[in-house]
Amino acid sequence: MSVEIRKAIAEIAIKYNLFIIEDGTYHLIQEKVLPAVATYAPEHTIYIASLSKSMATGLRLAYVAVPFKFLDSIRKALYNLNISVSPLLAELTARIIVPNQFENIVALHKEETKARNQLVNHYLVKENCLGEATGIFRWLHLPNHYTGDQFEQIAAAQGVQVYSGGRFAVGNVAPANAVRLGICAPESREELEKALIILRKIIEMF
Structure with a gap:
């Protein structure tokens, strides 16, 4: 999507108090990385980024950026879905991200x-x-x-x-x-x- 369309979606979400779930799985591997919709509507967007496509297939790990008002709901949803993260993968990923190897x-x-x-x-x-x-x-x-x-x-x-x-x-x-x-x-x-x-x-x- 163009920047203009991203901004338009953000404006609609803000105007009508909607929330957006933005899939950023392929965001970082685009040739020209454009601002996420979350950039324009940070309080209305739940942004999800996976590492299996941008880094390595075996890294079955994703990060979720959540506005504070949705935090408890997201926590409860993940708990009820019984989603857990391998501590080994989390540690490995942190060691890659922190020194800018990512x-x-x-x-x-x-x-x-x-x-x-x-x-x-x-x-x-x-x-x-x-x-x-x-x-x-x-x-x-x-x-x-x-x-x-x-x-x-x-x-x-x-x-x-x-x-x-x-x-x-x-x-x-x-x-x-x-x-x-x-x-x-x-x-x-x-x-x-x-x-x-x-x-x-x-x-x-x-």
């Missing part, structure tokens, strides 16, 4: 993701494969002779896992004729490149 890790993550996205752009038509330069997912729109489910099955049979647009459709909305690519899932760029070559061949089959 910024270095995020910068390296962005650099690697940019290189992987360049591979995607090389093998797949950029206009049909939507996503940001530092995005860890891409959205591949398919030719009309494929449905998302068909393409997912054909790719799986050749050793490449993608997810059909139908997996992300909500309610009665028709799913996008597309598949989602997790470009950071492969262990190496070489593995990603092999998968992209296979996907391009499948697209060009007909």
